[in-house]
Amino acid sequence: MRRIARRHLPAFAFEYLEGGAEDELALARNRQAFDRWRFLPRTLVDTTGRHLRTTLFGVEQPSPLVIAPTGLNGVLRHDGDLQLARAAAAAGIAFCLSTVSNARPDEVVAGSGGRVWMQLYVLNVPALVDDIVARADAAGCEALVFTTDANVFGSREWDRRSFRAPGSLSLRRLLDAAAHPRWALDVAVPHGLPRFVNVMDFLPPEARSAKAGVSRIPTLFPASIDWDDVARLRDRWPRRLLIKGILDPADVERAVRLGCDGVVLSNHGGRQLDTTLAPIEVLAEIARAWRDRITILIDSGFRRGSDVAKAIALGAHGVMIGRATLYGLAAGGEAGATHALAILHSELDRVLGQLGCRSLADLGPALLREGEPTRRGLATD
Numbered sequence: 001m002r003r004i005a006r007r008h009l010p011a012f013a014f015e016y017l018e019g020g021a022e023d024e025l026a027l028a029r030n031r032q033a034f035d036r037w038r039f040l041p042r043t044l045v046d047t048t049g050r051h052l053r054t055t056l057f058g059v060e061q062p063s064p065l066v067i068a069p070t071g072l073n074g075v076l077r078h079d080g081d082l083q084l085a086r087a088a089a090a091a092g093i094a095f096c097l098s099t100v101s102n103a104r105p106d107e108v109v110a111g112s113g114g115r116v117w118m119q120l121y122v123l124n125v126p127a128l129v130d131d132i133v134a135r136a137d138a139a140g141c142e143a144l145v146f147t148t149d150a151n152v153f154g155s156r157e158w159d160r161r162s163f164r165a166p167g168s169l170s171l172r173r174l175l176d177a178a179a180h181p182r183w184a185l186d187v188a189v190p191h192g193l194p195r196f197v198n199v200m201d202f203l204p205p206e207a208r209s210a211k212a213g214v215s216r217i218p219t220l221f222p223a224s225i226d227w228d229d230v231a232r233l234r235d236r237w238p239r240r241l242l243i244k245g246i247l248d249p250a251d252v253e254r255a256v257r258l259g260c261d262g263v264v265l266s267n268h269g270g271r272q273l274d275t276t277l278a279p280i281e282v283l284a285e286i287a288r289a290w291r292d293r294i295t296i297l298i299d300s301g302f303r304r305g306s307d308v309a310k311a312i313a314l315g316a317h318g319v320m321i322g323r324a325t326l327y328g329l330a331a332g333g334e335a336g337a338t339h340a341l342a343i344l345h346s347e348l349d350r351v352l353g354q355l356g357c358r359s360l361a362d363l364g365p366a367l368l369r370e371g372e373p374t375r376r377g378l379a380t381d
């Protein structure tokens with residue numbers, strides 16, 4: 001799916017999907033970290049009729065996956081948010097809409113008929129934050145996911161390769177975009193570049209276009225966000241509240257004490273602070289201490305069903321999928337995202353069977369041994 005996405009997208013859009021911050025070491029570590037754990041399967045277990053069902057926040061779902069919030073999905077496919085949300089709905093899992101999405105929460109809820117969560121950046125325009133929370137509430141979003149690891153916007157150096165000024169593609173990238181007519185006819189030509197619909201009404205008129213938004217939005221991330229923001233959101237938001245972007249066990253404890261319902265262990269897919277630990281490396285410690293008190297989700301680097309199996313075995317309740325479904329979306333729209341989810345589902349099912357497990361509840365640390373990472377073979381290059 002990734003290769004098809006790469007062919008379909010102009011280079012600037014593929015780099016946006018794919019890239020990480022600075023030297024992209026966190027990005028690489030997110031993948032390599034899974035190799036530290038090897039499976040120790042049980043044999044001769046009848047796993048006929050095994051299933052991947054689980055319950056997240058009181059709702060039974062066919063698999064432990066949630067689609068992670070990603071901004072600017074409309075640059076990958078026209079109506080990208082809606083197409084991802086529909087794929088999630090068809091798979092019976094939740095879709096998390098980003099603050100910097102190209103569709104509003106009510107449109108996504110109505111257009112997908114599925115379960116929608118709303119991701120929140122507490123930007124430095126209080127009325128904007130109030131508006132997003134109110135809209136998400138009115139739309140019936142099941143959860144509010146406060147992303148806390150973008151207090152200072154990450155340095156993604158591919159931005160400097162692709163853009164000669166914020167929002168203005170370099171001539172080379174512009175020509176490359178023109179050389180992708182299928183993409184251009186889907187995204188750029190008929191509709192113009194997608195706009196940041198949740199944010200733009202709160203920007204001055206000259207900053208409301210897609211192009212101006214790209215340069216203006218990174219300046220709206222305040223370094224001042226702190227735990228008081230969590231307490232305020234807890235007072236205001238009536239349903240599930242999650243904090244996304246946690247790696248430190250002490251921060252999970254604070255989230256529990258402030259009444260959060262869940263955390264997403266995440267390094268933002270390696271797009272914010274570079275050279276962080278991969279979330280999977282801190283999962284077991286956090287799960288041992290807190291999994292009975294709070295729902296623990298994890299993301300960053302999940303590309304295979306076996307990655308998901310390792311996270312569940314180490315104590316996660318569920319896994320958010322970022323780029324894997326974006327590859328599907330870019331490659332084939334809603335059908336592509338559905339296909340990406342189906343691949344993950346069938347891989348997880350196969351791994352479960354090969355491990356001798358009948359359900360996710362059978363997964364546990366006894367099925368894993370930690371050690372030096374294995375060198376990757378050709379199939380995963």
Ligand SMILES: Cc1cc2nc3c(=O)[nH]c(=O)nc-3n(C[C@H](O)[C@H](O)[C@H](O)COP(=O)(O)O)c2cc1C
Nearest residue numbers: 017068069070071098147268269299300301322323
């Ligand atoms: C293209 C792209 C855009 C993203 N935009 C957001 C966003 O708007 N809000 C947010 O909380 N996280 C955002 N993220 C981070 C994802 O929610 C998630 O943490 C990350 O993609 C997980 O890593 P993975 O891509 O390796 O699965 C974005 C990630 C990508 C790849």
